[in-house]
Amino acid sequence: MSNDTDVPSSSCTFEEIVTSPYKVGLEDEVNPSAKCSADHFFRQIWQKQPAIFHTSQRQDPKSGALSNALSMAWNDVADLLSQCRQGESQPLYFQQGKPVTDPHCLYSSNPFAAYLDSCSVIVNHADFHHHLIASLCNDLQKTFPHVYANTYLTPPNGHAVEAHADDRDVLVIQIIGQKTWKVYKHVPVQFPFEKEQVGKNGLEVPPSIKTAGLCFEQEMVLQPGDVLYMPRGFVHEATTETINSGPFMPSFHATIAIATHDWCLSVVLSDTIRHMLNGVADFRKALPIGLSPEYKSSSGSICPNKQLDQAMSMIQNNVTTEVLERNLKAKYDMHNSHAKECRDKIINAQSKKRKRCEEYVGYNAASQLDLDSVVRASIPDERESVVIEEGQLRGLTVRQENCTALMGILAVLKQDPSLHVKVRELRDIYDEKDSISKLDMICDFTLLSFARCCVELGALALVESLSTL
Known part of the structure; x- marks a missing residue:
C-alpha cells in the first residue's frame, strides 16, 4: 500500500478550495494561522477535524469546474430535479427531518409539488443528472480515487434530516442561499467512529456528543462559495432558519461524498x-x-x-501489499467506469440543442419552464387534454405561509385570460394587501415550482415567448 505520508495530486477544484481563507474546527489541534495547501490539508486536517474554506473570499478567483458549479441558478436546480424524476432513482423527500414514505401518493412523485409542501428534496448521485455537477466530480477525482455528489434542496425555515453522523468524509459546497450548521466537536476515543452512523438506522446520538460543544465554537452559516470539509463520524445538523430577519431563501448545496469507509x-x-x-x-x-x-x-x-x-x-x-493495491484499484476502476459512462451521457446531452416543446400544458410543457418562461391561464380544451394518472391528485398541497399568495396569483391569471406573465414576475401581479400571506416568503424557486405544477396539471399554459404574443 502507499506510504501514509504520501499526498495525493490535486485537481484545480481541490487546489482552489484548500488554498482559500479557512477556519479549522478544533482550534487546539491545528494552528489556524498556518497557510493551507493540499499538503497541509492531508497532513493536518484530513480525517482529523472539520474545516471551512471560503472560496468566495479568494483574491484570485479562478474559473473552472468549481466556479461553474457555483454559478448554478434556480433554473439549473429545476433541470436537475426533472432529470432525476425521469430516471430510475427518484429523489428522496424529507419534511422537517422526517422521511416522506409515500411521495407518489402525496405528490405524484413530483419534486416541485413536494417542495411547495415544505419538503426538502435530496438527489443522490446528482452527478448523473446535471452536467455542471458531473464536471465537478470528474475534476475532484484527479485528487480522490472516487467521489460522487448528493444535492440537498431545503425550503426556508426547514431542515432535511435530524442530527447524525456519516461513515464517509464529505465536502459540503454551498451553491445557492445559506444554511446554518452545527458540527459537534465530540471525537470518539476510537476514531474513526466505530458506530459512525449514529442518528441513522435506529442508532441514537449519545447525549454526551451534544453536550461536548460545537466545532468552530459556534453555529456556522455557509454562504455561496463556502465549502465545509467534514470527516466521517462527526455528528452534525443543518437548518435554513432565517438569520437576523433576513430574506426567506431556500438553500441548495452539493455534498461531495468520499467513500472512505470502503477504503480502509x-x-x-x-x-x-x-x-x-x-x-x-x-x-x-x-x-x-x-x-x-x-x-x-x-x-x-x-x-x-x-x-x-x-x-x-x-x-x-x-x-500481499501488491494484491491489496491491485484489488483496491480494481474497485476504484469499476466505480469510475460506471460514473464516467453516466456523467459523459449527461455532459454530452447538454451540448445538444434543446428540443422545442409543441405543447402548452401537461408534463412535457412543464419540464420546459424556467423563470423567464411566459405563462397564462389555460383554456378549457387545454385543461381537458391533460390526462391525470389514476390516483393522482388534481390539486396541490402548499405550505400555509405561501398558500394565500399563490392562490391569489392563480386567481388573477384566471380572471384575465389575456394576461401573459413571466414566471419570475408572477408575484408582481398580486396585491398582498389584507393578505395573511406575505410575498417575501415567495422566492423565485417557489414561483418556478408553482408554475411547473400548474402547467403540468393544466391550470396554466406555457406561452413560448414574448415575441409570439
Missing part, C-alpha cells in the same frame, strides 16, 4: 480474503453445524484444525 484496510483485506477463499470449493461448504449428530463433525468442532490451517496458509502466502 479492514474492508479491503476482508474482501480480498473472502474472494480468495471462495475460489476453493471446500471453503465454500457449510460448516458442520446443526441439531442432529449427523450434521456435526467427527471432532466435534465446527471447523477442523486442518481446514483452518490450510486457509491461514493460503492467506499468508497470497495476501
Whole structure:
C-alpha cells in the first residue's frame, strides 16, 4: 500500500478550495494561522477535524469546474430535479427531518409539488443528472480515487434530516442561499467512529456528543462559495432558519461524498480474503453445524484444525501489499467506469440543442419552464387534454405561509385570460394587501415550482415567448 505520508495530486477544484481563507474546527489541534495547501490539508486536517474554506473570499478567483458549479441558478436546480424524476432513482423527500414514505401518493412523485409542501428534496448521485455537477466530480477525482455528489434542496425555515453522523468524509459546497450548521466537536476515543452512523438506522446520538460543544465554537452559516470539509463520524445538523430577519431563501448545496469507509484496510483485506477463499470449493461448504449428530463433525468442532490451517496458509502466502493495491484499484476502476459512462451521457446531452416543446400544458410543457418562461391561464380544451394518472391528485398541497399568495396569483391569471406573465414576475401581479400571506416568503424557486405544477396539471399554459404574443 502507499506510504501514509504520501499526498495525493490535486485537481484545480481541490487546489482552489484548500488554498482559500479557512477556519479549522478544533482550534487546539491545528494552528489556524498556518497557510493551507493540499499538503497541509492531508497532513493536518484530513480525517482529523472539520474545516471551512471560503472560496468566495479568494483574491484570485479562478474559473473552472468549481466556479461553474457555483454559478448554478434556480433554473439549473429545476433541470436537475426533472432529470432525476425521469430516471430510475427518484429523489428522496424529507419534511422537517422526517422521511416522506409515500411521495407518489402525496405528490405524484413530483419534486416541485413536494417542495411547495415544505419538503426538502435530496438527489443522490446528482452527478448523473446535471452536467455542471458531473464536471465537478470528474475534476475532484484527479485528487480522490472516487467521489460522487448528493444535492440537498431545503425550503426556508426547514431542515432535511435530524442530527447524525456519516461513515464517509464529505465536502459540503454551498451553491445557492445559506444554511446554518452545527458540527459537534465530540471525537470518539476510537476514531474513526466505530458506530459512525449514529442518528441513522435506529442508532441514537449519545447525549454526551451534544453536550461536548460545537466545532468552530459556534453555529456556522455557509454562504455561496463556502465549502465545509467534514470527516466521517462527526455528528452534525443543518437548518435554513432565517438569520437576523433576513430574506426567506431556500438553500441548495452539493455534498461531495468520499467513500472512505470502503477504503480502509479492514474492508479491503476482508474482501480480498473472502474472494480468495471462495475460489476453493471446500471453503465454500457449510460448516458442520446443526441439531442432529449427523450434521456435526467427527471432532466435534465446527471447523477442523486442518481446514483452518490450510486457509491461514493460503492467506499468508497470497495476501500481499501488491494484491491489496491491485484489488483496491480494481474497485476504484469499476466505480469510475460506471460514473464516467453516466456523467459523459449527461455532459454530452447538454451540448445538444434543446428540443422545442409543441405543447402548452401537461408534463412535457412543464419540464420546459424556467423563470423567464411566459405563462397564462389555460383554456378549457387545454385543461381537458391533460390526462391525470389514476390516483393522482388534481390539486396541490402548499405550505400555509405561501398558500394565500399563490392562490391569489392563480386567481388573477384566471380572471384575465389575456394576461401573459413571466414566471419570475408572477408575484408582481398580486396585491398582498389584507393578505395573511406575505410575498417575501415567495422566492423565485417557489414561483418556478408553482408554475411547473400548474402547467403540468393544466391550470396554466406555457406561452413560448414574448415575441409570439
